Amino acid sequence: RKEVEQDPGPFNVPEGATVAFNCTYSNSASQSFFWYRQDCRKEPKLLMSVYSSGNEDGRFTAQLNRASQYISLLIRDSKLSDSATYLCVVFSGGGNKLTFGTGTQLKVEL
Amino acid sequence: DVKVTQSSRYLVKRTGEKVFLECVQDMDHENMFWYRQDPGLGLRLIYFSYDVKMKEKGDIPEGYSVSREKKERFSLILESASTNQTSMYLCASSLASADQLYNEQFFGPGTRLTVL
Numbered sequence: 001r002k003e004v005e006q007d008p009g010p011f012n013v014p015e016g017a018t019v020a021f022n023c024t025y026s027n028s029a030s031q032s033f034f035w036y037r038q039d040c041r042k043e044p045k046l047l048m049s050v051y052s053s054g055n056e057d058g059r060f061t062a063q064l065n066r067a068s069q070y071i072s073l074l075i076r077d078s079k080l081s082d083s084a085t086y087l088c089v090v091f092s093g094g095g096n097k098l099t100f101g102t103g104t105q106l107k108v109e110l
Numbered sequence: 111d112v113k114v115t116q117s118s119r120y121l122v123k124r125t126g127e128k129v130f131l132e133c134v135q136d137m138d139h140e141n142m143f144w145y146r147q148d149p150g151l152g153l154r155l156i157y158f159s160y161d162v163k164m165k166e167k168g169d170i171p172e173g174y175s176v177s178r179e180k181k182e183r184f185s186l187i188l189e190s191a192s193t194n195q196t197s198m199y200l201c202a203s204s205l206a207s208a209d210q211l212y213n214e215q216f217f218g219p220g221t222r223l224t225v226l
Contacts, residue, residue, distance in 0.1 A: 008150075032212045043200060043217035044153070087152070091212040097168070098215065102152035 001026055006088050006101040013108055017078050021104045023088030024070045032091040033064055033071045038103065039084045047073075047086070078108045113137070114218035116201055122224045129188040131221050133201030140206035142184035143215065144168075144176060146197040153200065159184055160206065191225045198222050 006023045013019045025033075033050040048055065050062040050071050061074040075082055088101035117132035133142065143158040145168075155168030157176040165176050173195060177185045184203075188195055199222075202215040 004152075034212075043219050045217070046214050097155060097158065098212075100153040102150060 002101075003027060003099045004088055004090050004101040006104045008102060008104060010105040010107050013078055013106070015078060015080060015108055015110055017108075018074065018076045019078055019106065020072055020074045021086055021088075021106075022070055022072050023101050023104075024068075025088075025090045025099075026069070027090070027092050027099075028066075028069060030090045030092045033062075034089040034091070034098075035060075035062060035071075035073050036087040036089050036100075037084045038087055044087055044100075075106075078106075080108050080110070082106060083108045114201055114203055114216050116199075116218040116221050118221050119219060120222050120224075122226065123188075123191050124226055125192060127188075127191050127225075129191050129223065129225075131186040131188075131199055131201075131223070133184045133186070133203075133218055134182055135184075135201075135203040135216070135218075136182065137203065137216070138181065139203035139216075140181070141204045141213075141215075142178065143202040143204075144174075144184065144186045145200045145202065146170070146195075147200055147220075148197050156186065191223075193225050196223060196225045 035047040036044040037047040038044040050064045054063045059076045063072045085103040087103045090099045114135045144156045145153045147153045159178045175187045200220045201218040204215045205213040
């Protein structure tokens with residue numbers, strides 16, 4: 001079983017739609033969780049951290065469920081510019097090492 | 111702005127060649143990392159370094175070595191390139207971690223290496 005699993009998609013949604021991605025992780029000792037965004041042929045960039053209480057940044061909401069070992073990302077009012085691959089990333093301690101999911105591709109269409 | 115630069119965006123090499131990939135960061139970060147990214151496999155850690163002249167194996171170090179002679183520079187070396195090392199190589203850097211806390215990793219633009 002992969003340490004971090006994501007549905008690869010693609011998720012094709014119309015502009016203005018709400019879309020949600022889930023990610024599961026296998027290491028129950030994982031400490032911190034993140035969503036990174038990667039545009040086509042570009043490097044990954046941190047989108048947001050994920051906290052147990054849930055956190056929101058504009059149109060983006062991230063949630064963590066430790067009991068079920070999954071994290072989620074909700075995007076409201078999708079924009080064309082949201083089209084990208086979203087990487088679920090887990091930090092399990094020790095030297096700033098991260099474990100990356102394979103990513104979920106989002107395509108927002110007119 | 112943090113800047114991580116990589117020596118080449120695209121590189122084509124032949125099987126058996128020795129290949130050097132260079133990474134430089136300008137933010138005085140202690141930690142530096144080399145990943146490869148392949149379709150369906152995501153980013154996988156090859157090697158990382160906490161300090162000058164210090165290196166640690168990641169998840170897939172076989173066929174690779176690294177060098178960190180200066181704080182700002184971290185080199186990935188393919189001793190004898192093989193076709194299965196055709197991939198996108200990404201370098202990243204971050205501040206040192208204390209008490210198991212995570213510091214954001216900043217990535218370079220990547221080098222797409224093709225081994226023929």
